[in-house]
Amino acid sequence: MSMTFSEALKAAMSNRGISLRKIADVAGVSYEQLKKVGQGKSRSTNVDDAQKVASALNMTLDQFLNGGIEAPNTIAIAGRVGAGAQVPVFDAYAKGDGPQVECPQGLSPRGVVAVEIVGDSMEPIYSAGDLLFYTRHTHDCIPDDVVGHRCVVEDEDGMGWVKQVKPGDEPGLFHLISLNPGATTMWNKRLRWAARVRLHWPAELTRKV
Known part of the structure; x- marks a missing residue:
């Protein structure tokens, strides 16, 4: 049975343990x-804001008004990545066997995986516990379309990072630019x-299933 807004x-x-202000901030509404709606001073809100x-909240409007009872699609968490610290646990789970998280609204789960941010070296852009969603199209090369963009990467030592990828000084090498201006750039890495990062989702809004 549908609820009121x-x-x-x-x-x-x-259900989510999330504050009203956080919902408003992420949704971009007043x-x-x-x-006023929560206090009963206003009976509803407009359809666009709803x-x-x-x-x-990762739901369709129908799911929201039905208490989120419809089972959403899920995406596997592949592992964890850092920006300024060594994180050698990138592929911590067998493919598709990691913890599952609800697929964000508007993102198809097909071919998409997520990684969890470790540490605070990417503040204020990304925070510990946030999820980054990406699609890995190739397994043995670096696509041209990743250059210049924020990416999830794995270096030749098996470490996972989130960096902006720039061309290196020689073919096959890349500069990994830190998202935090105060952090150290990694030069000429294989x-x-x-x-490319397709979507960033704050930790407060993720729901593991």
């Missing part, structure tokens, strides 16, 4: 309006593979 909002906050709130 206010009931669905309260259910989402309770916190004051959502607050859709934004549902999308921020990579096993690199894949």
Whole structure:
């Protein structure tokens, strides 16, 4: 049975353990309006804002108004990556056997995997526990379309990183630019593979299943 927007909002906050302000920030809607709805001072909100709130919670509007009872698609977490620290646990799980997380609204789960951020060296862009979603198209080369973009990469030593990939000084070498301006750039590194980040999802909104 469908809930009112206010009931669905309260259910989402309770089920996810997320604050109203965080929902408003991620959804890009007015916190004051959502607050009025939650306090019963406003009976509802407009359809566009309702859709934004549902999308921020990884749900369709119908799922949101039904308490999220429809089973969403899931994506496997492949492992963990860092920016300024050695993280040798990138492929910590066999393919597809890692923990599962709900697929964010608007992203097809086909061919997509996620990695979890370790440490705080990518603040304020990415935080510990955040998930990055990517599609790895190749297994033995670096596609041209990754150059100049934020990528999940694995270096020749098997370490996982999140860096901006730039051409190196010689063919087959790459400069890995840190997202934090204060961190050290990795010069002329050989990579096993690199894949562009398709979506960043804050830790507060992820839901492992």
